[in-house]
Amino acid sequence: MSRKEYERLFEGGPPQEGEEDAMVELLSLFARAAGLRRAARDLAEEELLEGAFVEEEPSQELAPVRLAAHDAGELAMYAAGPFRLRLSRDDDGTAWLCQEEGPAGLTVELGERRLPLSPEREVEAGAMGSLPAAIRAWDAAGRRWRLVRE
Amino acid sequence: MTDRGGLTDELPELVAAFVQEPSSPAARPLLDQVQRHVARASRSYPDAWFVLGRKDSEAVTDLGHRVFTTCAQVPKGRFPFSGRPPFVAFVHEQFEGRAIRYHAFYAKLSITREIMRDDYARNLVRDPVLRWRAELYRRIGQVLKERCESERVGEGQPPRWRLPGGRPSVARAPEVVVARLRQEGPRELPELVLRALELGGPQSQSRLTGIVEGVRGAPAVEAPPEPVESAPDHPTRMLVRRAVLEAWTALSETERDLLVSVARGDSYDELVARCPHFAHKVAVTRAISRVGQGFVHRVLLASSAELPATPGARPLELVELVLEVLLQVLPELHAGLPEGDRP
Numbered sequence: 001m002s003r004k005e006y007e008r009l010f011e012g013g014p015p016q017e018g019e020e021d022a023m024v025e026l027l028s029l030f031a032r033a034a035g036l037r038r039a040a041r042d043l044a045e046e047e048l049l050e051g052a053f054v055e056e057e058p059s060q061e062l063a064p065v066r067l068a069a070h071d072a073g074e075l076a077m078y079a080a081g082p083f084r085l086r087l088s089r090d091d092d093g094t095a096w097l098c099q100e101e102g103p104a105g106l107t108v109e110l111g112e113r114r115l116p117l118s119p120e121r122e123v124e125a126g127a128m129g130s131l132p133a134a135i136r137a138w139d140a141a142g143r144r145w146r147l148v149r150e
Numbered sequence: 151m152t153d154r155g156g157l158t159d160e161l162p163e164l165v166a167a168f169v170q171e172p173s174s175p176a177a178r179p180l181l182d183q184v185q186r187h188v189a190r191a192s193r194s195y196p197d198a199w200f201v202l203g204r205k206d207s208e209a210v211t212d213l214g215h216r217v218f219t220t221c222a223q224v225p226k227g228r229f230p231f232s233g234r235p236p237f238v239a240f241v242h243e244q245f246e247g248r249a250i251r252y253h254a255f256y257a258k259l260s261i262t263r264e265i266m267r268d269d270y271a272r273n274l275v276r277d278p279v280l281r282w283r284a285e286l287y288r289r290i291g292q293v294l295k296e297r298c299e300s301e302r303v304g305e306g307q308p309p310r311w312r313l314p315g316g317r318p319s320v321a322r323a324p325e326v327v328v329a330r331l332r333q334e335g336p337r338e339l340p341e342l343v344l345r346a347l348e349l350g351g352p353q354s355q356s357r358l359t360g361i362v363e364g365v366r367g368a369p370a371v372e373a374p375p376e377p378v379e380s381a382p383d384h385p386t387r388m389l390v391r392r393a394v395l396e397a398w399t400a401l402s403e404t405e406r407d408l409l410v411s412v413a414r415g416d417s418y419d420e421l422v423a424r425c426p427h428f429a430h431k432v433a434v435t436r437a438i439s440r441v442g443q444g445f446v447h448r449v450l451l452a453s454s455a456e457l458p459a460t461p462g463a464r465p466l467e468l469v470e471l472v473l474e475v476l477l478q479v480l481p482e483l484h485a486g487l488p489e490g491d492r493p
Contacts, residue, residue: 002434003418009438010415023442026469030446031412033470036281038415039288040274046308046356048267051258053194105326114351116323140326 010035076131078147083139085117085147087131095128105140108147159247162240169241172222184221185214187255191262199270203277213269217262221254226261236261259306275470279368287359293340294355301352310352313344321351328364342366386453390468390475393452397445408437409445413476446472 009024009031075088083102089095099106099117107116110125110132117123135147161183167176189210192199200209221236230253231239240250255262274284294300300309322330327350331337337345339362346361347353353361401409404427411421422429428437449472 002428002431005431005434005438006418006421006428009412023447024438025442026446026450027412027438027442029466029469030473031415033466033473034413034415035288036284036415037275037473039291040281040284041271042291043274043284043287043356043359044267044271046354047270048259048263049306049308050354050356052356053196053199054256054258054263055191055194105323107321107323114321116321116326116350118323118325138320140322142320 074131077150078135079150080137080145080147083137083145083147085135087125087135089128089131093127093129095125095131096122097125098122103140106137106145108135108137110135161247161250162245165237165250166241168222169237181214181218184218184254185211187251188214188217188262191255191260192266195266198273198277198280199266201269203273203280213262213265216265217254220261220265228259282369283359283363286362287355289339290343290358290362291355293343294358297340297344298347308354308356310354311347311358312352313347317348320349322349324350324357324361324364326350327361331361331365386471387475390449390453390471391479393449394472394475394479396452397448400444400448401441404433405437405440405444408434409441409476412441413473 009028012028012032074090075086077100078085078087079101081102083106084100085108086098086100087095088098095110097108097110097115097117098121099119102119104119105116107114109115110128113126115123115125131149133149137145137147139145160179164176164180164183167174168180192210192213195205197203197205199205201212202209223235225231225233225235226239227233230243234242236254239245240253245253252260254260257263274280294311297314298311299314300311303310327346330349331342331346334345342362342365343358346358346365350361398406398409404425407425408421408428411424416424427433446469450468453468453472
C-alpha cells in the first residue's frame with residue numbers, strides 16, 4: 001500500500017474534492033514535475049554513456065606520421081554478396097568494424113557479441129587478439145552470410 | 151614544448167602557465183585552443199544538446215567559455231581529477247597534450263560532453279517536444295521494469311533490457327526495427343516496446359526511446375511558453391527561495407526525507423533504501439499529507455500572494471520553479487545527485 005500511495009504521486013489522477021485531497025494533488029503536481037526532471041536527467045546521462053554523437057579524436061593535427069607499412073596485419077577486408085566490411089585493430093588491441101558496401105541492416109557476430117552496423121559508420125568491436133579469417137552476419141531479411149577475408 | 155614527430159604541442163605548457171598565473175599571457179591562446187577543440191568535439195551534436203536548444207556560433211562559443219571556466223575553477227571528484235580542477239590535475243599528473251585533449255574534449259565522459267549532457271537535460275524539461283521525449287523515456291522505463299529483464303553490459307554502459315524468460319530475439323539495426331514496426335501498424339506502448347525488443351534484441355532504455363520516437367514520430371513543434379523567469383537574481387526567484395526556506399524549517403525530519411525523495415524523483419524502492427521507516431504505510435500517508443499541506447501548498451500560497459506580475463505562472467510553471475529553487479537551496483538534496491544537478 002505504501003508503494004502504491006507513493007507511486008500514485010508521480011502518476012497523478014483526477015482532481016480531488018476535499019481540502020486534504022487537494023493538498024495531496026498539489027504534491028502530486030510537484031512530484032510529476034520532479035519525475036519528469038529525473039527522467040530528463042537519466043535520459044541525458046544514458047545517451048552520454050552510450051556515446052551518442054561521439055566521434056573519434058581528429059588526429060591528423062598532432063598524430064605522428066604513420067606509414068602504410070605500419071598497418072600491415074592490423075587491417076583486413078571481408079566480403080560476401082553485396083557486403084564488404086573493413087576490420088581494423090588499434091595498437092591497444094581494440095578492433096573497429098565498418099561496413100563499406102552493401103545495404104543497411106547488417107548484423108555481425110563476433111564471439112559472444114552481435115553488432116548491428118550502419119553503412120560507412122565505424123563501430124567499436126571490442127578487444128581482439130588477431131583478425132579472423134571470416135565473419136558471420138545476418139542481413140535485414142534474416143539471411144545468413146559468411147564474409148571471407150580478402 | 152612537446153615534440154611529436156616534428157610537430158609541436160603547446161597545450162601542456164599553456165595549461166601549466168595558466169595554472170601558475172591565471173592572468174598570464176597564456177590565458178588567451180589557451181582559451182583559443184579550448185574554443186577550437188570544443189567546436190570540433192561538439193560538431194556532430196544536434197540542437198537539443200546546446201544551451202537554449204540552438205546550435206549556432208554563439209552557443210558553441212558559450213560552451214567553450216563554460217568548458218574553460220570549469221577546467222580552470224571547478225573541482226571534479228572523478229578520475230583522473232580526484233577533487234581538483236581539471237587544469238590543475240593535468241599539471242599535477244604531467245599529462246601530455248593528447249591526454250589533456252582526451253579528458254577535456256574528446257573522451258566519452260569529457261568535461262565538454264558532461265556540460266552538454268547537462269544542457270540537454272535542461273532542454274528535455276523545458277522544450278515542449280523534448281519534454282515529450284523525456285516523458286516517453288519515463289513511461290518506457292515503467293514498462294521495462296514491470297515486464298522485462300535487465301542485464302549489465304559493462305563498466306560505464308547503461309543496462310540493456312531484454313524479453314523475459316529468455317524469449318528469443320534477433321539483433322537488428324535500429325532503423326530496420328523502426329521500419330518493421332511502422333509496417334506492422336499502431337500498438338499500445340507496452341506491446342510496442344516488447345515487439346521492439348523481439349525485433350532488435352536487447353536495448354538500452356534510451357535506444358528504445360529513440361526507436362519508439364522513430365515509429366510514432368515526435369509531436370509537431372509548438373511555440374514555447376513564455377518563461378516564468380530565468381535570471382538567478384530575479385525577484386520571483388528570491389521570493390520563492392524565501393518561501394521554500396521558511397516552509398522547509400516547518401517540516402519534521404521524516405517529512406523532509408519524503409520531500410527530498412519526491413523532489414529527486416526517487417522510486418519507492420530508492421525512498422525505502424534511504425529511509426527504511428517509509429516501508430510502513432502510515433508513515434507514507436502522514437508524510438504525504440503533511441508535505442502537501444505544510445510545504446507545497448504553503449510555498450505556492452506565499453509565492454502566489456506576492457507575485458502579481460506572473461499571473462500565468464501557476465500552478466505547473468510555479469511548481470517547476472519551486473522545484474528548481476528547492477534543488478538549488480537545500481544542500482541535503484545535493485548528496486547523491488550528479489554533479490550537473492548541483493548549483
